[in-house]
Amino acid sequence: MSVRSYGHWGRPVLAFPSEGGDASEFEDRGMVDAVGELLAAGRIKLYCVDGAHERYESWIVDEVVPYIHDDCRGVQDVIVTGVSLGAFRAANFALTRADLFPLAVCLSGVYGPLEWVSGLGGDHLDWLRSRLSVLLVCGQGQWEDTTGALESTRRFAGLLAAKGIPHELDLWGHDVPHDWPSWRAQISHHLPRFC
Numbered sequence: 001m002s003v004r005s006y007g008h009w010g011r012p013v014l015a016f017p018s019e020g021g022d023a024s025e026f027e028d029r030g031m032v033d034a035v036g037e038l039l040a041a042g043r044i045k046l047y048c049v050d051g052a053h054e055r056y057e058s059w060i061v062d063e064v065v066p067y068i069h070d071d072c073r074g075v076q077d078v079i080v081t082g083v084s085l086g087a088f089r090a091a092n093f094a095l096t097r098a099d100l101f102p103l104a105v106c107l108s109g110v111y112g113p114l115e116w117v118s119g120l121g122g123d124h125l126d127w128l129r130s131r132l133s134v135l136l137v138c139g140q141g142q143w144e145d146t147t148g149a150l151e152s153t154r155r156f157a158g159l160l161a162a163k164g165i166p167h168e169l170d171l172w173g174h175d176v177p178h179d180w181p182s183w184r185a186q187i188s189h190h191l192p193r194f195c
Contacts, residue, residue: 001053003064005071006032006046007039011195012068013079014060014101016086016093017051024048031083034184035191043195044079045072051086060093065100079194081105083183084149088113091134091156098132105135105190107183108149111156120163134160134167137186139176147178 004023013035017025026032026048038044047068053059069075080090080101087109094104095117120128138144138153145151150171157169170190176182 001050001059003067004048007044009042010044011079012072012076013044013046013081015046015048016082016089018083019085022050029180030184031187034188038192038195061097077102079103079105083107094132094134098128102131103133103194107137107186108144108178110148110152112152114156117159117163125163129164132165135190136167137170137190139172139178139182140174141177143178149178
């Protein structure tokens with residue numbers, strides 16, 4: 001498993017790849033360039049990880065996060081982000097480990113496996129309401145419907161709203177497909193707000 005880092009200083013951002021992707025995907029697909037101004041200005045430090053591992057959750061929590069904290073010279077809240085399958089992973093990690101990841105920026109995800117959120121209640125839900133924020137971004141163009149991302153994003157936003165978990169839903173136009181140029185525009189539009 002590998003981790004690639006970009007930038008010299010700033011708020012840590014952990015990026016999950018799409019299905020079948022690896023730690024180089026964000027660079028190969030232009031996502032690193034899309035946030036290049038934030039990297040150059042020291043507003044963010046981007047960490048990209050591989051996408052498959054039999055002990056993925058423990059690898060992220062027990063190895064990647066301590067590496068990020070060490071690299072940043074101290075414990076900091078980490079933003080999680082991702083596209084497609086990576087968006088699901090970002091949302092899942094934020095919901096299960098908001099102590100580490102209090103903000104998720106999710107682009108064109110399919111969130112069906114997160115239906116368990118409907119059963120949240122009590123002190124844990126109250127804590128999530130006070131700690132977590134989720135940004136759901138999706139285009140309405142080609143492949144957003146056939147991948148299920150558009151409908152899933154809307155449904156997941158409704159589920160978060162029903163539970164009172166802070167979130168934003170940002171649907172882009174019918175000319176915005178489920179593809180890398182869209183995600184580059186979306187991340188470069190939204191990430192500056194948080195850093």
